Amino acid sequence: MIDDKKIKAAANKHIETEYARYNSGKVEDEMICLRGKGSFKEGAKWAINEFLKDLxxxxxxxxxxxxxxxxxxxxxxxxxxxxQVKDFKSWKGFVENMPIDGWLYVDDLFSKEGGNQ
Structure with a gap:
């Protein structure tokens, strides 16, 4: 699952990269601001993919x-x-005969009580 540590690490890596580019003179200060929108989108896509891959x-x-x-x-x-899991007499038989790519627990789509994961 996505947790604060992964998000913080990714954000820090992004910031370090941008500051390194700025400090080396490879980009102007304005360039960092202009990249903000694209950087946000990259971060959002990363977060979504991290969330989905574990589901x-x-x-x-x-x-x-x-x-x-x-x-x-x-x-x-x-x-x-x-x-519902109880509907399957044989999971192995079911997946051998059906074109299933994958599955997820519906409960995993929702926050746990109290926000704890």
Whole structure:
């Protein structure tokens, strides 16, 4: 998951890079400001990708928890469906016969109580 340490580390790396470029004379002060919008977008994309990569599970990992809801991503047609773990008699048999790319726990899409992850 994305945590404050990863965000701070990425922000510090970006700032160090920009200041190094400025201090070496490679860019003017105004250039750093102009890059601000692009830098923000890069940071947002990084954050989204960090969040998503930890949510999705490969099909070779069987979901746990009898009453858990999962979201399935189908590669054919690029669509999604909801299912409850207890609906699968055989997870291995299901994924061998269905074009599933991956799955995630629906509960992982929402904040934990009190904001704790």
């Amino acid at each position: 999705w599970h490969q099909t070779n990992k069987e979901p746990e928890g009898y009453d858990e809801w999962i979201l399935l991503h189908y590669s054919v047609g690029n669509y999604y469906s909801l299912a």
